[in-house]
Amino acid sequence: MADELVFYTNPMSRGRIARWMLEETGVPYKTEIMTFGGTMKAPEYLAVNPMGKVPAIRHGKTIVTECAAICAYLAETFPEAGLAPTSDExxxxxxxxxxxxxxxxxxxxxxxxxxxxxxxxxxxxxxxxxxxxxxxxxxxxxxxxxxxxxxxxxxxxxxxxxxxxxxxxxxxxxxxxxxxxxxxxxxxxxxxxxxxxxxxxxxxxx
Missing domain, CATH: 1.20.1050.10 (Glutathione S-transferase Yfyf (Class Pi); Chain A, domain 2)
Structure with missing residues (x-):
């Protein structure tokens, strides 16, 4: 069974970048909408991202924050989407x-x-x-x-x-x-x- 992919975001944030990347991969994911100053700063989410910011993803036991890192991680983890670079790229x-x-x-x-x-x-x-x-x-x-x-x-x-x-x-x-x-x-x-x-x-x- 594939690891569950959870996406923490807010539509008025850089989470839009990660959303686009997730849609490009075509893999199923669960979305958790976080609130500024509310759930983003709650202890449960600070355990995911101590910065209390979005986006973040949890893939099984792996947590990735920072948009660039999320894009790179998803490209490499789901190579069938063709988003990772070739050796020349x-x-x-x-x-x-x-x-x-x-x-x-x-x-x-x-x-x-x-x-x-x-x-x-x-x-x-x-x-x-x-x-x-x-x-x-x-x-x-x-x-x-x-x-x-x-x-x-x-x-x-x-x-x-x-x-x-x-x-x-x-x-x-x-x-x-x-x-x-x-x-x-x-x-x-x-x-x-x-x-x-x-x-x-x-x-x-x-």
């Missing part, structure tokens, strides 16, 4: 997934909070400057159709989600390369299913 796959989890996330968050790295302190910041990050990201989605090469992988779920969210909230510039890339990946059936599920969950919560 592995370098770009991990490079841009970790770039998004590190420099891009930090730069976008700082911009949203109104913080700009002083030019004379850019070397202290892991991402340098916001412009550096935007230029690197543009190159990542322009060199090949997908970030790891010529086919869609789990890295596109993660990178693409950040680009879509960033452009919708104004923390990322709406560059043509970003719009073109997002158009390619957001037409996928799994993306549409995941979005519909979370949009319905938002309505139910309200």
């Amino acid at each position: 592995r370098g770009s796959y991990y490079r841009w997934m970790f770039f998004t989890a590190g420099p891009l996330e930090a730069a976008a968050t700082n911009k949203a909070l109104g913080f700009e790295t002083p030019p004379d302190k850019a070397r202290m910041a892991g991402y340098g400057s916001f412009a550096d990050v935007m230029n690197a990201l543009e190159g990542a989605v322009s060199a090949t159709p997908y970030v790891a090469g010529n086919r869609f992988t789990g890295a596109d779920v993660y990178v693409g989600s950040h680009i879509g969210w960033g452009m919708s909230t104004g923390t990322l510039e709406k560059r043509p390369a970003f719009l073109n890339y997002l158009g390619r990946i957001s037409d996928r059936p799994a993306y549409k299913r995941a979005t519909a599920i979370d949009d319905e969950a938002m309505k139910a919560a309200q």
Whole structure:
């Protein structure tokens, strides 16, 4: 009997990234909707994620938190979905997934909070400057159709989600390369299913 896969999330969170990834795998999973400041901070959930944040997954006895880690774990655990990288794709796959989890996330968050790295302190910041990050990201989605090469992988779920969210909230510039890339990946059936599920969950919560 296969291990049960439980997904802890909230439709108004980064859990949307993990939802999309789960839908791409096609494997059955159980959803637990968590509340901000409520069930997320309860002892039962803190035993899953001490940060008291979503998303998280429990797969049998294995717990995984952090969106990038969840995407990578699901891609490798369910290889039949074809979301894990081949040997030729592995370098770009991990490079841009970790770039998004590190420099891009930090730069976008700082911009949203109104913080700009002083030019004379850019070397202290892991991402340098916001412009550096935007230029690197543009190159990542322009060199090949997908970030790891010529086919869609789990890295596109993660990178693409950040680009879509960033452009919708104004923390990322709406560059043509970003719009073109997002158009390619957001037409996928799994993306549409995941979005519909979370949009319905938002309505139910309200």
